[in-house]
């Protein structure tokens with residue numbers, strides 16, 4: 001609050017000084033004196049230099065204030081590359097900004113109107129100068145764009161074969177996270193089968209791949225440290241956006257279109273708690289697209305854990321099918337004879353049994 005008051009006071013002070021300058025200028029016009037007196041000129045030049053110095057001080061104060069209060073270090077390599085790119089861009093543009101503004105404000109002061117000063121030389125055009133100030137920025141900009149493109153291609157590159165595939169679907173107003181289960185394959189979805197009571201993603205129960213799919217509770221996305229993750233992104237209603245601030249990434253979740261994002265987390269949630277000194281630290285999934293009245297509450301979490309922790313978590317999860325079709329599971333169990341199971345080929349029979357039971361359930365629904 002006190003910072004706000006200081007800023008407001010500074011703005012007010014400048015407005016008053018400006019108005020005084022303006023009115024004295026009009027007064028001199030009325031008095032028929034010179035349009036802009038030498039004195040006013042000097043005052044304005046001095047104020048402009050003060051404004052520049054105050055601006056620099058403002059930058060310093062903001063920097064000190066926010067130091068360490070923004071995001072912790074990026075939790076994946078691509079995120080780190082993005083940070084690096086931002087720093088390089090800020091350095092290049094910052095140095096140019098400071099140099100040009102310093103020269104601008106200094107010249108305003110040094111070359112204010114004076115009867116004594118006479119221009120020592122004058123030229124209207126210089127090809128060499130034009131070349132210099134066109135070529136150098138063009139080269140600098142090209143380098144910055146190339147760094148950006150390289151990062152972009154890295155993020156959008158096809159996921160490696162060993163990547164863990166997880167589906168994340170946005171809906172007003174939370175995230176639904178689905179794992180492919182033991183068969184490593186996500187089952188089919190059909191939006192016409194969506195039912196908030198027992199089929200939030202519209203899973204097609206007749207597809208056996210769906211029967212071991214896990215839907216994580218509370219929008220929690222569990223991933224394994226140092227293992228690539230491929231997010232299959234979608235939406236159930238309007239456009240959302242999977243925003244991963246700690247990984248410096250985001251990707252739109254568009255209804256009817258599948259998008260994806262690939263990254264390899266390299267800092268576990270537990271390590272990040274130590275790095276940030278915050279025992280309550282969580283990696284956040286924020287919706288980065290204004291998607292309706294509950295947009296602010298559309299927050300998921302990512303839990304980066306070791307393989308053992310992840311396996312333990314997976315083992316503790318029941319498939320979404322099992323949770324929502326207990327009758328079908330029972331029917332499948334009775335349809336499968338244990339004798340066939342032990343003789344081999346039981347899995348196929350079991351899936352067949354499940355298929356039949358699932359069909360019965362979906363017809364009932």
Ligand SMILES: [Cu+2]
Nearest residue numbers: 240287291298
């Ligand atoms: Cu949203």
